Amino acid sequence: MNEDLDRFEGMTEDEIEELNDSLLDEIGKRITEYELRTAIVNPAKIKQLEFVHEILSILLEGQDVKIAKKVFKPFKSMGSVSVEGAEIKIRYPDIFMKIASFADNIEVYPLVKEAVRMTFTFHGVTKPIE
Amino acid sequence: MEYENYYEAALDLIKESTEELEGRMSLNKEKLEILDDVCTAVENLLQILECKNLDMSVNETTGTFALEVVCDEIIVQTRTDREFFELISIADTFKFSKIDDDSIRISFNIDNMWE
Structure with a gap:
């Protein structure tokens, strides 16, 4: 910095x-x-993204949160899973750690509405053909 | 709030709360043993985080002790930023909440500190 x-x-x-x-x-x-550039989809990465989405849905069951996934956005090589809620409580940190390792980074920030957003970002959802 | 020694401050609050909870709940010594590690992990996390405020709280109903970090946002590179994962691996639970348009609170909870 x-x-x-x-x-x-x-x-x-x-x-x-x-x-x-x-x-x-x-x-x-x-x-x-x-x-x-012409690119091909990386199925392993997409499976990881979907897995993270599924596990987060289970981990956060019963909480007033919205979970969403995006593939090929904002660029075709990227994807994300995000959670929005006034409060996001993680009850099983060990499981969270395992799914976090599939993502490249995790961001948590406040939204203008009374909520926070946690985003798991995935790079390499597509790979350019060399 | 600023703490010169986060662990000592946490111990003081725990001692005070244990006295207040006397007769209703008692201190879980096994949980108290991990406090030093949790405080060290919080201090390590602060090295990668631009922290605005550091606090701690006690939930006298559930017996949970929470170490709270207030910051603009948190960005964790999952392959390199070990500090965040080190901390959540010791905490029982953790949560994110909004304070205002520019700040979030991350609470690292030690559940059943009092039972």
């Missing part, structure tokens, strides 16, 4: 903005290039 901030040292606000814009342009370009 500090190394990231060091990059901005001595720069004016306009220069920082310019740098951010160029980074965003570069990321956008790479994503577009990737999206245009």
